Amino acid sequence: MSAASSTGGDDLTSGETTGQDERILVSVRLRPLNEREIVRNDVSDWECINNSTIIFKSNMPERSMFPTAYSFDRVFRSDCLTKQVYEEGVKEIALLAVSGVNSTIFAYGQTSSGKTYTMRGITEYSLADIYEYMEQHKEREFVLKFSAMEIYNEAVRDLLSTSSSPLRLLDDPERGTVVEGLIEDTVVDWNHLQELISICEAQRQIGENTLNETSSRSHQILRLTVESSARGYLGAGNLTTLTSTVNFVDLAGSERASQTLAVGTRLKEGSHINRSLLTLGTVIRKLSKGRNGHVPYRDSKLTRILQNSLGGNARTAIICTLSPARSHVEQSRNTLLFASCAKEVTTNAQVNLVMSDKTLVKKLQKEVARLESELESARSKSFADDSTALLRDKELQIEKMHQEIKELTWQRDQAASHLQSVLKSFGIKDQISRMDDHSAPGFSEMINAFRLDADLPGIKTFKDFIDPGAVSPNKKIIQIPESPEDNFLLDGSTPKFSGSGWEDIGKRNSEDAKDIGEEVRGMKREKRS
Numbered sequence: 001m002s003a004a005s006s007t008g009g010d011d012l013t014s015g016e017t018t019g020q021d022e023r024i025l026v027s028v029r030l031r032p033l034n035e036r037e038i039v040r041n042d043v044s045d046w047e048c049i050n051n052s053t054i055i056f057k058s059n060m061p062e063r064s065m066f067p068t069a070y071s072f073d074r075v076f077r078s079d080c081l082t083k084q085v086y087e088e089g090v091k092e093i094a095l096l097a098v099s100g101v102n103s104t105i106f107a108y109g110q111t112s113s114g115k116t117y118t119m120r121g122i123t124e125y126s127l128a129d130i131y132e133y134m135e136q137h138k139e140r141e142f143v144l145k146f147s148a149m150e151i152y153n154e155a156v157r158d159l160l161s162t163s164s165s166p167l168r169l170l171d172d173p174e175r176g177t178v179v180e181g182l183i184e185d186t187v188v189d190w191n192h193l194q195e196l197i198s199i200c201e202a203q204r205q206i207g208e209n210t211l212n213e214t215s216s217r218s219h220q221i222l223r224l225t226v227e228s229s230a231r232g233y234l235g236a237g238n239l240t241t242l243t244s245t246v247n248f249v250d251l252a253g254s255e256r257a258s259q260t261l262a263v264g265t266r267l268k269e270g271s272h273i274n275r276s277l278l279t280l281g282t283v284i285r286k287l288s289k290g291r292n293g294h295v296p297y298r299d300s301k302l303t304r305i306l307q308n309s310l311g312g313n314a315r316t317a318i319i320c321t322l323s324p325a326r327s328h329v330e331q332s333r334n335t336l337l338f339a340s341c342a343k344e345v346t347t348n349a350q351v352n353l354v355m356s357d358k359t360l361v362k363k364l365q366k367e368v369a370r371l372e373s374e375l376e377s378a379r380s381k382s383f384a385d386d387s388t389a390l391l392r393d394k395e396l397q398i399e400k401m402h403q404e405i406k407e408l409t410w411q412r413d414q415a416a417s418h419l420q421s422v423l424k425s426f427g428i429k430d431q432i433s434r435m436d437d438h439s440a441p442g443f444s445e446m447i448n449a450f451r452l453d454a455d456l457p458g459i460k461t462f463k464d465f466i467d468p469g470a471v472s473p474n475k476k477i478i479q480i481p482e483s484p485e486d487n488f489l490l491d492g493s494t495p496k497f498s499g500s501g502w503e504d505i506g507k508r509n510s511e512d513a514k515d516i517g518e519e520v521r522g523m524k525r526e527k528r529s
Protein backbone atom coordinates (compact mmCIF):
# COMPACT_ATOMS: atom_id res chain seq x y z
CA MET A 1 0.00 0.00 0.00
CA SER A 2 1.19 3.48 -0.70
CA ALA A 3 -0.17 6.78 0.51
CA ALA A 4 -1.67 8.97 -2.16
CA SER A 5 0.80 11.62 -3.17
CA SER A 6 1.48 14.03 -5.99
CA THR A 7 2.83 12.83 -9.32
CA GLY A 8 6.42 13.73 -8.45
CA GLY A 9 8.56 14.71 -11.44
CA ASP A 10 5.63 14.37 -13.77
CA ASP A 11 3.46 17.25 -14.63
CA LEU A 12 -0.26 17.01 -14.64
CA THR A 13 -1.66 18.91 -17.54
CA SER A 14 -5.15 19.29 -18.75
CA GLY A 15 -5.25 18.26 -22.34
CA GLU A 16 -8.01 18.85 -24.83
CA THR A 17 -11.33 19.64 -23.28
CA THR A 18 -14.27 17.57 -24.34
CA GLY A 19 -15.24 20.82 -25.96
CA GLN A 20 -18.11 22.27 -24.02
CA ASP A 21 -19.98 22.47 -20.77
CA GLU A 22 -22.12 19.41 -20.33
CA ARG A 23 -25.06 18.95 -18.06
CA ILE A 24 -25.06 16.55 -15.20
CA LEU A 25 -26.94 13.45 -16.30
CA VAL A 26 -29.85 12.97 -13.92
CA SER A 27 -31.91 9.80 -13.53
CA VAL A 28 -34.62 8.89 -11.06
CA ARG A 29 -35.07 5.35 -9.87
CA LEU A 30 -38.28 4.32 -8.19
CA ARG A 31 -38.04 1.31 -5.97
CA PRO A 32 -40.91 -1.07 -5.17
CA LEU A 33 -42.79 -0.73 -1.91
CA ASN A 34 -40.81 -2.56 0.71
CA GLU A 35 -42.13 -4.98 3.27
CA ARG A 36 -42.60 -2.42 6.01
CA GLU A 37 -44.55 -0.17 3.72
CA ILE A 38 -46.74 -3.02 2.54
CA VAL A 39 -47.42 -4.12 6.11
CA ARG A 40 -48.68 -0.68 7.07
CA ASN A 41 -50.81 -0.50 3.92
CA ASP A 42 -48.86 2.33 2.39
CA VAL A 43 -49.76 3.02 -1.21
CA SER A 44 -47.59 3.77 -4.17
CA ASP A 45 -48.20 7.33 -5.40
CA TRP A 46 -45.59 7.64 -8.14
CA GLU A 47 -45.51 6.25 -11.64
CA CYS A 48 -43.04 6.44 -14.50
CA ILE A 49 -45.21 7.13 -17.54
CA ASN A 50 -42.36 6.86 -20.02
CA ASN A 51 -38.55 6.78 -20.11
CA SER A 52 -38.16 10.35 -18.92
CA THR A 53 -41.24 11.40 -16.95
CA ILE A 54 -42.44 10.48 -13.52
CA ILE A 55 -45.82 11.64 -12.23
CA PHE A 56 -47.52 11.95 -8.88
CA LYS A 57 -50.75 10.05 -9.42
CA SER A 58 -52.49 10.51 -6.09
CA ASN A 59 -55.62 12.59 -5.76
CA MET A 60 -54.57 13.95 -2.40
CA PRO A 61 -56.13 17.40 -1.85
CA GLU A 62 -52.83 19.36 -1.55
CA ARG A 63 -51.39 17.94 -4.77
CA SER A 64 -52.25 21.03 -6.82
CA MET A 65 -49.62 23.02 -4.87
CA PHE A 66 -46.86 20.88 -6.39
CA PRO A 67 -45.95 19.79 -9.87
CA THR A 68 -47.47 16.47 -10.79
CA ALA A 69 -44.97 15.60 -13.54
CA TYR A 70 -41.16 15.72 -13.46
CA SER A 71 -38.87 15.03 -16.39
CA PHE A 72 -35.26 13.87 -16.33
CA ASP A 73 -32.72 12.28 -18.64
CA ARG A 74 -34.06 8.91 -17.59
CA VAL A 75 -36.58 7.59 -15.10
CA PHE A 76 -36.63 3.93 -14.08
CA ARG A 77 -39.72 2.09 -12.96
CA SER A 78 -39.72 0.05 -9.76
CA ASP A 79 -39.33 -3.19 -11.65
CA CYS A 80 -36.18 -2.07 -13.52
CA LEU A 81 -33.05 -3.97 -12.75
CA THR A 82 -29.89 -2.19 -11.63
CA LYS A 83 -28.23 -3.46 -14.80
CA GLN A 84 -30.67 -1.37 -16.87
CA VAL A 85 -30.14 1.65 -14.64
CA TYR A 86 -26.42 1.25 -15.23
CA GLU A 87 -26.64 0.70 -18.98
CA GLU A 88 -29.05 3.55 -19.67
CA GLY A 89 -28.31 5.98 -16.89
CA VAL A 90 -24.60 6.04 -16.12
CA LYS A 91 -22.48 3.69 -18.24
CA GLU A 92 -21.38 6.39 -20.71
CA ILE A 93 -20.19 8.54 -17.80
CA ALA A 94 -18.45 5.74 -15.87
CA LEU A 95 -16.51 4.55 -18.90
CA LEU A 96 -15.06 7.99 -19.61
CA ALA A 97 -12.44 7.08 -17.03
CA VAL A 98 -10.61 4.88 -19.53
CA SER A 99 -10.13 7.82 -21.87
CA GLY A 100 -8.64 10.21 -19.35
CA VAL A 101 -11.83 12.00 -18.34
CA ASN A 102 -12.83 12.31 -14.69
CA SER A 103 -16.26 11.07 -13.82
CA THR A 104 -18.51 10.78 -10.79
CA ILE A 105 -21.66 8.81 -10.22
CA PHE A 106 -23.63 9.39 -7.10
CA ALA A 107 -26.85 8.34 -5.53
CA TYR A 108 -29.05 10.82 -3.70
CA GLY A 109 -32.27 10.11 -1.83
CA GLN A 110 -33.86 9.63 1.53
CA THR A 111 -32.99 6.74 3.80
CA SER A 112 -34.19 3.35 2.58
CA SER A 113 -34.91 4.68 -0.93
CA GLY A 114 -32.31 2.35 -2.45
CA LYS A 115 -29.06 4.36 -2.76
CA THR A 116 -26.75 1.65 -1.43
CA TYR A 117 -28.67 -1.01 -3.31
CA THR A 118 -28.24 0.96 -6.54
CA MET A 119 -24.62 2.07 -6.04
CA ARG A 120 -23.40 -1.41 -5.23
CA GLY A 121 -24.65 -2.66 -8.56
CA ILE A 122 -23.50 0.42 -10.46
CA THR A 123 -19.99 0.18 -9.00
CA GLU A 124 -19.70 -3.49 -9.84
CA TYR A 125 -20.96 -3.08 -13.43
CA SER A 126 -18.70 -0.09 -14.01
CA LEU A 127 -15.61 -1.86 -12.71
CA ALA A 128 -16.45 -4.93 -14.77
CA ASP A 129 -16.77 -2.80 -17.92
CA ILE A 130 -13.52 -0.98 -17.19
CA TYR A 131 -11.81 -4.36 -16.85
CA GLU A 132 -13.37 -5.54 -20.08
CA TYR A 133 -12.17 -2.41 -21.86
CA MET A 134 -8.65 -3.03 -20.59
CA GLU A 135 -8.80 -6.58 -21.90
CA GLN A 136 -9.84 -5.33 -25.32
CA HIS A 137 -7.12 -2.67 -25.47
CA LYS A 138 -3.91 -4.53 -24.92
CA GLU A 139 -2.04 -1.91 -26.93
CA ARG A 140 -2.30 0.31 -23.86
CA GLU A 141 -0.89 -0.44 -20.46
CA PHE A 142 -3.34 0.30 -17.65
CA VAL A 143 -2.60 0.93 -14.01
CA LEU A 144 -5.58 1.02 -11.61
CA LYS A 145 -5.36 2.59 -8.19
CA PHE A 146 -8.08 2.33 -5.62
CA SER A 147 -8.86 4.48 -2.61
CA ALA A 148 -11.93 4.87 -0.44
CA MET A 149 -13.14 7.26 2.23
CA GLU A 150 -16.20 8.06 4.21
CA ILE A 151 -17.35 11.31 5.66
CA TYR A 152 -18.92 10.58 8.99
CA ASN A 153 -19.97 13.40 11.29
CA GLU A 154 -17.97 15.79 9.09
CA ALA A 155 -14.77 13.81 9.59
CA VAL A 156 -13.01 12.12 6.69
CA ARG A 157 -11.92 8.56 7.38
CA ASP A 158 -9.90 6.21 5.23
CA LEU A 159 -11.91 3.06 4.55
CA LEU A 160 -8.77 1.11 3.65
CA SER A 161 -7.13 1.93 6.94
CA THR A 162 -7.73 0.40 10.33
CA SER A 163 -7.05 3.75 11.90
CA SER A 164 -10.07 5.86 12.66
CA SER A 165 -8.11 9.12 12.80
CA PRO A 166 -9.69 11.76 10.65
CA LEU A 167 -7.83 12.88 7.58
CA ARG A 168 -7.16 16.48 6.68
CA LEU A 169 -8.19 18.10 3.45
CA LEU A 170 -5.52 20.10 1.63
CA ASP A 171 -5.81 22.51 -1.26
CA ASP A 172 -3.54 21.57 -4.13
CA PRO A 173 -3.22 24.27 -6.80
CA GLU A 174 -3.25 21.67 -9.57
CA ARG A 175 -5.39 18.87 -8.26
CA GLY A 176 -7.86 20.78 -6.12
CA THR A 177 -8.86 19.31 -2.78
CA VAL A 178 -6.61 16.44 -1.72
CA VAL A 179 -7.20 14.11 1.21
CA GLU A 180 -3.91 14.06 3.02
CA GLY A 181 -2.53 10.58 3.65
CA LEU A 182 -5.38 8.72 1.97
CA ILE A 183 -4.24 5.22 1.09
CA GLU A 184 -4.19 4.49 -2.61
CA ASP A 185 -3.74 0.82 -3.45
CA THR A 186 -2.50 -0.28 -6.84
CA VAL A 187 -4.96 -2.89 -8.01
CA VAL A 188 -3.34 -6.22 -8.84
CA ASP A 189 -6.33 -7.90 -10.48
CA TRP A 190 -10.11 -8.20 -10.43
CA ASN A 191 -10.16 -10.29 -7.25
CA HIS A 192 -7.94 -7.80 -5.49
CA LEU A 193 -10.38 -5.05 -6.42
CA GLN A 194 -13.33 -7.02 -5.07
CA GLU A 195 -11.43 -7.60 -1.88
CA LEU A 196 -10.74 -3.92 -1.46
CA ILE A 197 -14.41 -3.10 -1.94
CA SER A 198 -15.38 -5.67 0.68
CA ILE A 199 -13.00 -4.05 3.15
CA CYS A 200 -14.68 -0.72 2.58
CA GLU A 201 -18.16 -2.14 3.10
CA ALA A 202 -17.12 -3.70 6.33
CA GLN A 203 -15.59 -0.46 7.52
CA ARG A 204 -18.47 1.80 6.65
CA GLN A 205 -20.53 3.21 9.48
CA ILE A 206 -23.80 1.34 9.57
CA GLY A 207 -26.57 2.14 11.96
CA GLU A 208 -30.14 1.16 12.27
CA ASN A 209 -32.97 3.63 12.08
CA THR A 210 -36.70 3.11 12.05
CA LEU A 211 -36.78 3.10 8.27
CA ASN A 212 -33.74 1.00 7.45
CA GLU A 213 -32.08 -1.66 9.60
CA THR A 214 -28.84 -1.26 7.74
CA SER A 215 -28.87 2.44 7.15
CA SER A 216 -25.62 3.95 5.87
CA ARG A 217 -24.79 6.70 8.28
CA SER A 218 -21.97 8.20 6.29
CA HIS A 219 -21.23 9.45 2.82
CA GLN A 220 -19.03 6.92 1.07
CA ILE A 221 -16.70 7.72 -1.81
CA LEU A 222 -14.98 4.86 -3.65
CA ARG A 223 -12.38 6.18 -6.06
CA LEU A 224 -10.67 4.38 -8.89
CA THR A 225 -7.80 6.09 -10.66
CA VAL A 226 -7.14 4.85 -14.18
CA GLU A 227 -3.75 5.56 -15.78
CA SER A 228 -2.92 4.36 -19.25
CA SER A 229 -0.11 4.77 -21.76
CA ALA A 230 0.61 3.33 -25.18
CA ARG A 231 2.79 0.24 -24.73
CA GLY A 232 4.97 1.16 -27.73
CA TYR A 233 6.32 4.19 -25.86
CA LEU A 234 6.91 2.55 -22.49
CA GLY A 235 10.45 3.11 -21.24
CA ALA A 236 11.20 5.53 -24.07
CA GLY A 237 11.27 8.44 -21.66
CA ASN A 238 8.82 10.40 -23.76
CA LEU A 239 5.71 9.00 -22.25
CA THR A 240 2.29 10.61 -22.19
CA THR A 241 -0.14 9.07 -19.76
CA LEU A 242 -3.89 9.52 -19.61
CA THR A 243 -5.05 9.77 -16.05
CA SER A 244 -8.50 10.11 -14.58
CA THR A 245 -10.57 9.18 -11.58
CA VAL A 246 -14.03 7.76 -11.31
CA ASN A 247 -15.87 8.32 -8.04
CA PHE A 248 -18.72 6.14 -6.84
CA VAL A 249 -20.55 8.11 -4.19
CA ASP A 250 -23.19 6.63 -1.93
CA LEU A 251 -24.60 9.48 0.10
CA ALA A 252 -26.20 9.10 3.48
CA GLY A 253 -29.96 9.59 3.60
CA SER A 254 -31.25 13.06 2.81
CA GLU A 255 -34.20 12.81 5.24
CA ARG A 256 -34.77 15.08 8.16
CA ALA A 257 -33.53 13.69 11.48
CA SER A 258 -37.02 14.00 13.00
CA GLN A 259 -38.45 11.66 10.42
CA THR A 260 -36.12 8.84 11.44
CA LEU A 261 -36.97 9.37 15.11
CA ALA A 262 -33.27 9.88 15.77
CA VAL A 263 -32.03 10.50 19.29
CA GLY A 264 -28.59 10.65 20.85
CA THR A 265 -25.85 9.42 18.55
CA ARG A 266 -28.22 9.01 15.62
CA LEU A 267 -29.44 12.61 16.05
CA LYS A 268 -25.86 13.87 16.08
CA GLU A 269 -25.19 11.85 12.93
CA GLY A 270 -28.33 13.21 11.34
CA SER A 271 -27.40 16.83 11.94
CA HIS A 272 -23.91 16.32 10.48
CA ILE A 273 -25.26 14.32 7.57
CA ASN A 274 -27.79 16.96 6.88
CA ARG A 275 -25.28 19.76 7.22
CA SER A 276 -23.26 18.13 4.44
CA LEU A 277 -26.34 17.45 2.37
CA LEU A 278 -27.68 20.92 3.02
CA THR A 279 -24.47 22.36 1.60
CA LEU A 280 -24.68 19.95 -1.31
CA GLY A 281 -28.22 21.19 -1.96
CA THR A 282 -27.12 24.83 -1.76
CA VAL A 283 -24.17 24.20 -4.09
CA ILE A 284 -26.38 22.43 -6.62
CA ARG A 285 -29.00 25.16 -6.41
CA LYS A 286 -26.39 27.90 -6.92
CA LEU A 287 -24.72 26.05 -9.75
CA SER A 288 -28.05 25.44 -11.43
CA LYS A 289 -28.35 29.22 -11.82
CA GLY A 290 -24.93 29.53 -13.44
CA ARG A 291 -21.44 29.67 -12.04
CA ASN A 292 -21.52 33.36 -11.20
CA GLY A 293 -21.23 34.38 -7.61
CA HIS A 294 -20.01 32.51 -4.59
CA VAL A 295 -20.59 28.76 -4.48
CA PRO A 296 -20.09 27.51 -0.90
CA TYR A 297 -18.11 24.35 -1.71
CA ARG A 298 -15.97 24.92 1.35
CA ASP A 299 -18.90 24.80 3.76
CA SER A 300 -18.75 21.01 4.01
CA LYS A 301 -16.22 18.23 3.54
CA LEU A 302 -18.51 16.51 1.07
CA THR A 303 -18.76 19.48 -1.29
CA ARG A 304 -15.05 20.25 -0.98
CA ILE A 305 -14.14 16.73 -2.02
CA LEU A 306 -16.76 16.64 -4.77
CA GLN A 307 -16.08 20.17 -6.02
CA ASN A 308 -14.70 19.04 -9.38
CA SER A 309 -17.57 16.64 -9.88
CA LEU A 310 -20.14 19.33 -9.17
CA GLY A 311 -18.92 22.15 -11.34
CA GLY A 312 -15.48 21.43 -12.68
CA ASN A 313 -13.31 19.00 -14.58
CA ALA A 314 -15.54 15.93 -14.59
CA ARG A 315 -18.63 14.37 -16.09
CA THR A 316 -21.23 13.55 -13.52
CA ALA A 317 -24.31 11.36 -13.28
CA ILE A 318 -26.74 11.47 -10.38
CA ILE A 319 -29.23 8.76 -9.64
CA CYS A 320 -31.98 9.97 -7.38
CA THR A 321 -33.66 7.12 -5.60
CA LEU A 322 -37.29 7.36 -4.60
CA SER A 323 -39.62 5.44 -2.37
CA PRO A 324 -43.05 5.23 -3.97
CA ALA A 325 -44.81 5.23 -0.59
CA ARG A 326 -47.36 7.92 0.16
CA SER A 327 -45.87 8.23 3.65
CA HIS A 328 -42.62 9.51 2.07
CA VAL A 329 -44.19 11.95 -0.34
CA GLU A 330 -42.57 14.98 1.24
CA GLN A 331 -39.09 13.45 1.03
CA SER A 332 -39.75 12.26 -2.49
CA ARG A 333 -40.69 15.77 -3.54
CA ASN A 334 -37.51 17.13 -1.95
CA THR A 335 -35.52 14.54 -3.84
CA LEU A 336 -37.21 15.50 -7.11
CA LEU A 337 -36.56 19.17 -6.42
CA PHE A 338 -32.87 18.39 -5.88
CA ALA A 339 -32.86 16.36 -9.10
CA SER A 340 -34.54 19.20 -11.02
CA CYS A 341 -31.83 21.63 -9.90
CA ALA A 342 -29.06 19.12 -10.58
CA LYS A 343 -30.08 18.70 -14.22
CA GLU A 344 -29.36 22.41 -14.79
CA VAL A 345 -25.80 22.11 -13.53
CA THR A 346 -23.01 21.89 -16.05
CA THR A 347 -19.44 20.68 -15.74
CA ASN A 348 -16.55 20.98 -18.13
CA ALA A 349 -14.56 17.79 -18.35
CA GLN A 350 -11.08 17.64 -19.86
CA VAL A 351 -8.88 14.85 -21.02
CA ASN A 352 -6.15 14.69 -18.39
CA LEU A 353 -2.64 14.02 -19.64
CA VAL A 354 0.37 13.38 -17.50
CA MET A 355 3.63 13.93 -19.32
CA SER A 356 7.06 12.70 -18.42
CA ASP A 357 9.64 15.44 -18.02
CA LYS A 358 11.13 14.58 -21.41
CA THR A 359 7.77 14.77 -23.14
CA LEU A 360 6.99 17.98 -21.35
CA VAL A 361 10.28 19.55 -22.45
CA LYS A 362 9.57 18.45 -26.03
CA LYS A 363 6.08 19.89 -25.86
CA LEU A 364 7.37 23.17 -24.46
CA GLN A 365 10.09 23.34 -27.14
CA LYS A 366 7.43 22.86 -29.79
CA GLU A 367 5.34 25.56 -28.20
CA VAL A 368 8.30 27.96 -28.07
CA ALA A 369 9.01 27.26 -31.77
CA ARG A 370 5.37 27.87 -32.63
CA LEU A 371 5.32 31.15 -30.72
CA GLU A 372 8.59 32.26 -32.32
CA SER A 373 7.25 31.59 -35.79
CA GLU A 374 4.05 33.46 -34.92
CA LEU A 375 6.14 36.39 -33.72
CA GLU A 376 8.24 36.30 -36.89
CA SER A 377 5.23 36.27 -39.16
CA ALA A 378 3.67 39.06 -37.10
CA ARG A 379 6.88 41.07 -37.57
CA SER A 380 7.07 40.53 -41.33
CA LYS A 381 3.40 41.30 -41.59
CA SER A 382 3.92 44.64 -39.85
CA PHE A 383 6.94 45.27 -42.11
CA ALA A 384 4.76 44.48 -45.12
CA ASP A 385 2.13 46.82 -43.74
CA ASP A 386 4.77 49.58 -43.39
CA SER A 387 6.02 48.97 -46.94
CA THR A 388 2.50 49.09 -48.29
CA ALA A 389 1.91 52.41 -46.58
CA LEU A 390 5.22 53.73 -47.88
CA LEU A 391 4.41 52.55 -51.39
CA ARG A 392 1.00 54.16 -51.27
CA ASP A 393 2.62 57.40 -50.14
CA LYS A 394 5.12 57.25 -53.00
CA GLU A 395 2.39 56.51 -55.49
CA LEU A 396 0.48 59.55 -54.30
CA GLN A 397 3.60 61.67 -54.63
CA ILE A 398 4.19 60.34 -58.17
CA GLU A 399 0.58 60.99 -59.08
CA LYS A 400 0.91 64.55 -57.77
CA MET A 401 4.08 65.04 -59.75
CA HIS A 402 2.33 63.77 -62.89
CA GLN A 403 -0.38 66.34 -62.33
CA GLU A 404 2.19 69.07 -61.89
CA ILE A 405 4.01 68.02 -65.05
CA LYS A 406 0.72 68.05 -66.94
CA GLU A 407 -0.07 71.49 -65.62
CA LEU A 408 3.38 72.81 -66.42
CA THR A 409 3.24 71.29 -69.89
CA TRP A 410 -0.07 72.97 -70.48
CA GLN A 411 1.29 76.27 -69.23
CA ARG A 412 4.35 75.87 -71.37
CA ASP A 413 2.23 75.21 -74.47
CA GLN A 414 0.06 78.19 -73.67
CA ALA A 415 3.14 80.32 -73.28
CA ALA A 416 4.59 79.08 -76.53
CA SER A 417 1.41 79.85 -78.36
CA HIS A 418 1.25 83.33 -76.83
CA LEU A 419 4.86 83.86 -77.67
CA GLN A 420 4.14 82.92 -81.20
CA SER A 421 1.30 85.36 -81.44
CA VAL A 422 3.43 88.09 -79.86
CA LEU A 423 6.24 87.37 -82.21
CA LYS A 424 3.80 87.38 -85.07
CA SER A 425 2.45 90.69 -83.97
CA PHE A 426 6.04 91.91 -84.01
CA GLY A 427 6.16 90.66 -87.56
CA ILE A 428 8.58 87.87 -86.75
CA LYS A 429 8.08 84.86 -88.90
CA ASP A 430 6.88 81.64 -87.41
CA GLN A 431 10.34 80.26 -87.23
CA ILE A 432 10.63 79.25 -83.67
CA SER A 433 12.63 76.24 -82.82
CA ARG A 434 10.41 73.41 -81.89
CA MET A 435 10.09 72.90 -78.15
CA ASP A 436 9.34 69.36 -77.78
CA ASP A 437 8.25 67.76 -74.59
CA HIS A 438 11.20 65.47 -74.31
CA SER A 439 13.85 68.07 -74.58
CA ALA A 440 11.89 70.49 -72.51
CA PRO A 441 14.36 72.76 -70.75
CA GLY A 442 13.38 75.43 -68.24
CA PHE A 443 11.08 77.98 -69.73
CA SER A 444 13.64 80.81 -69.81
CA GLU A 445 16.17 78.57 -71.39
CA MET A 446 13.69 77.58 -74.03
CA ILE A 447 12.92 81.15 -74.75
CA ASN A 448 16.60 81.99 -74.83
CA ALA A 449 16.99 79.31 -77.39
CA PHE A 450 14.56 80.99 -79.81
CA ARG A 451 16.38 82.06 -82.88
CA LEU A 452 15.42 85.02 -84.97
CA ASP A 453 16.60 84.66 -88.45
CA ALA A 454 15.66 88.12 -89.44
CA ASP A 455 17.69 91.19 -88.50
CA LEU A 456 15.51 93.75 -86.80
CA PRO A 457 16.28 97.27 -87.71
CA GLY A 458 16.89 99.45 -84.69
CA ILE A 459 16.11 96.81 -82.19
CA LYS A 460 18.25 93.80 -82.66
CA THR A 461 16.75 91.57 -80.05
CA PHE A 462 13.58 91.38 -78.09
CA LYS A 463 15.57 92.15 -74.98
CA ASP A 464 16.88 95.19 -76.63
CA PHE A 465 13.31 96.09 -77.14
CA ILE A 466 12.63 95.80 -73.47
CA ASP A 467 15.98 97.01 -72.19
CA PRO A 468 17.57 99.18 -74.82
CA GLY A 469 20.60 99.77 -72.65
CA ALA A 470 21.57 96.21 -73.20
CA VAL A 471 21.21 96.29 -76.92
CA SER A 472 23.85 94.36 -78.69
CA PRO A 473 23.77 95.30 -82.35
CA ASN A 474 25.06 91.95 -83.45
CA LYS A 475 22.91 89.66 -81.34
CA LYS A 476 20.19 87.63 -83.02
CA ILE A 477 19.01 85.93 -79.85
CA ILE A 478 16.02 87.25 -78.01
CA GLN A 479 17.00 87.79 -74.41
CA ILE A 480 14.05 87.43 -72.11
CA PRO A 481 14.39 88.65 -68.54
CA GLU A 482 14.92 85.80 -66.14
CA SER A 483 12.66 87.10 -63.45
CA PRO A 484 9.41 85.17 -63.37
CA GLU A 485 7.63 88.46 -62.94
CA ASP A 486 8.78 89.36 -66.38
CA ASN A 487 7.47 86.20 -67.98
CA PHE A 488 4.43 88.01 -69.12
CA LEU A 489 4.41 85.88 -72.22
CA LEU A 490 2.93 83.17 -70.13
CA ASP A 491 0.01 85.39 -69.47
CA GLY A 492 -3.07 85.83 -71.64
CA SER A 493 -2.72 89.58 -71.05
CA THR A 494 0.04 89.83 -73.59
CA PRO A 495 -0.44 93.26 -75.17
CA LYS A 496 -1.32 93.58 -78.82
CA PHE A 497 0.62 96.11 -80.80
CA SER A 498 -2.04 96.54 -83.35
CA GLY A 499 -1.74 99.23 -85.91
CA SER A 500 2.01 99.62 -85.45
CA GLY A 501 4.23 97.74 -87.76
CA TRP A 502 7.77 96.80 -86.90
CA GLU A 503 8.96 99.67 -89.05
CA ASP A 504 7.17 102.21 -86.87
CA ILE A 505 8.46 100.65 -83.75
CA GLY A 506 11.94 100.62 -85.10
CA LYS A 507 11.68 104.32 -85.69
CA ARG A 508 10.88 105.07 -82.08
CA ASN A 509 13.67 106.14 -79.91
CA SER A 510 15.01 103.88 -77.28
CA GLU A 511 13.09 105.71 -74.52
CA ASP A 512 9.82 104.87 -76.15
CA ALA A 513 10.83 101.30 -76.48
CA LYS A 514 11.71 101.19 -72.78
CA ASP A 515 8.34 102.71 -71.87
CA ILE A 516 6.50 100.15 -73.90
CA GLY A 517 8.49 97.34 -72.26
CA GLU A 518 7.68 98.71 -68.84
CA GLU A 519 4.06 99.12 -69.78
CA VAL A 520 3.91 95.51 -70.84
CA ARG A 521 5.53 94.41 -67.59
CA GLY A 522 3.19 96.64 -65.62
CA MET A 523 0.14 95.06 -67.24
CA LYS A 524 1.43 91.68 -66.31
CA ARG A 525 1.87 92.73 -62.68
CA GLU A 526 -1.53 94.30 -62.62
CA LYS A 527 -3.11 91.14 -63.88
CA ARG A 528 -1.41 89.07 -61.17
CA SER A 529 -2.25 91.31 -58.31
Ligand SMILES: Nc1ncnc2c1ncn2[C@@H]1O[C@H](COP(=O)(O)OP(=O)(O)OP(=O)(O)O)[C@@H](O)[C@H]1O
Pocket residue numbers: 030031032034078109110111112113114115116117118212214215216217251252253254321
Ligand atom coordinates in the same frame (compact mmCIF):
# COMPACT_ATOMS: atom_id res chain seq x y z
N1 LIG B 1 -34.89 -1.10 -6.52
C1 LIG B 1 -35.01 -1.94 -5.51
N2 LIG B 1 -35.54 -3.14 -5.67
C2 LIG B 1 -35.65 -3.98 -4.64
N3 LIG B 1 -35.29 -3.68 -3.39
C3 LIG B 1 -34.72 -2.50 -3.15
C4 LIG B 1 -34.56 -1.57 -4.19
N4 LIG B 1 -33.98 -0.49 -3.67
C5 LIG B 1 -33.79 -0.73 -2.37
N5 LIG B 1 -34.24 -1.91 -2.06
C6 LIG B 1 -34.21 -2.48 -0.71
O1 LIG B 1 -34.61 -1.46 0.18
C7 LIG B 1 -33.85 -1.51 1.37
C8 LIG B 1 -33.18 -0.17 1.61
O2 LIG B 1 -32.28 0.09 0.55
P1 LIG B 1 -30.89 0.81 0.75
O3 LIG B 1 -30.22 0.32 1.99
O4 LIG B 1 -30.18 0.69 -0.49
O5 LIG B 1 -31.40 2.26 1.02
P2 LIG B 1 -30.51 3.53 1.23
O6 LIG B 1 -31.14 4.60 0.45
O7 LIG B 1 -29.12 3.24 0.99
O8 LIG B 1 -30.76 3.85 2.75
P3 LIG B 1 -29.79 4.57 3.78
O9 LIG B 1 -29.72 5.98 3.40
O10 LIG B 1 -30.50 4.44 5.08
O11 LIG B 1 -28.50 3.89 3.76
C9 LIG B 1 -32.85 -2.61 1.19
O12 LIG B 1 -33.31 -3.77 1.87
C10 LIG B 1 -32.81 -2.86 -0.28
O13 LIG B 1 -32.54 -4.22 -0.59
